[in-house]
Amino acid sequence: MTPAAPLLGAGDPPPVTVLRPAGRSPWLLIADHAGQAVPARLRDLGLPRAELDRHIGWDIGIAGVTARLAERLDACAILQAYSRLVIDCNRPLDAPGSSAAISDGTMVPGNADLDARQRRQRVEEIFAPYHARIEAELDRRAAADRPTLLVAMHSFTPSMDGRARPWHAGVLYQRDARLAHALLAALRAEGGLEVGDNEPYSVSDATDYAIPVHGERRGLAHVELEIRQDLIEGADGQDAWAERLARLLGRLQPDFITTP
Numbered sequence: 001m002t003p004a005a006p007l008l009g010a011g012d013p014p015p016v017t018v019l020r021p022a023g024r025s026p027w028l029l030i031a032d033h034a035g036q037a038v039p040a041r042l043r044d045l046g047l048p049r050a051e052l053d054r055h056i057g058w059d060i061g062i063a064g065v066t067a068r069l070a071e072r073l074d075a076c077a078i079l080q081a082y083s084r085l086v087i088d089c090n091r092p093l094d095a096p097g098s099s100a101a102i103s104d105g106t107m108v109p110g111n112a113d114l115d116a117r118q119r120r121q122r123v124e125e126i127f128a129p130y131h132a133r134i135e136a137e138l139d140r141r142a143a144a145d146r147p148t149l150l151v152a153m154h155s156f157t158p159s160m161d162g163r164a165r166p167w168h169a170g171v172l173y174q175r176d177a178r179l180a181h182a183l184l185a186a187l188r189a190e191g192g193l194e195v196g197d198n199e200p201y202s203v204s205d206a207t208d209y210a211i212p213v214h215g216e217r218r219g220l221a222h223v224e225l226e227i228r229q230d231l232i233e234g235a236d237g238q239d240a241w242a243e244r245l246a247r248l249l250g251r252l253q254p255d256f257i258t259t260p
């Protein structure tokens, strides 16, 4: 049997982008849903481009916030380039929705009847290298005795299933709320912000990958942060949130770093 052609071709972006790889901050930013690319071979998954542009395709605005925050903190940031509809890099591989056949009412033709080989290509060429790059960064820091504070950057749609969501942002966690609750208190102290405590989502082993695997298993202080998309659609909002987060994370940092 001849080996199958790779999924990613010459014109497709690499799955992983690393910003400020030599950044000196203990903060490590990851963005599982930063991008909305679809490998050319998958022909936009059979969707009109407008569907890939909405929240089902990616976390609108979060790449811009993450890049700006990395800059302000001098922090390394690892971003994933492909649409969550190709493969969701924050879902366990056996979870429903790993390559969703329907998302927020939209049928995804390119995900109907995926066979094992097609699935495996998405795992091997997108999911695996992205998480391997995060693992490598965490290993490198551990070997150098460098502390890491992990922030998983996400954004959420302002309304879902016809219901408006009141929160400006939310902190998400599962087994370890240390950093999440500290950031929650800091965000609420800003005034004028509605901040969700495990809202609009929460982290679980069944629905999440990055925090359970990279944060909890390694015992790193961590938080999954969600920002409402209408607040960070444009450069001004992205700047404002990066400024705010850099200030608050900088203030929290000493409480989570034990210097020998």
Ligand SMILES: [Zn+2]
Residues within 6 Å of the ligand: 032, 033, 059, 153, 154, 155
């Ligand atoms: Zn997300």
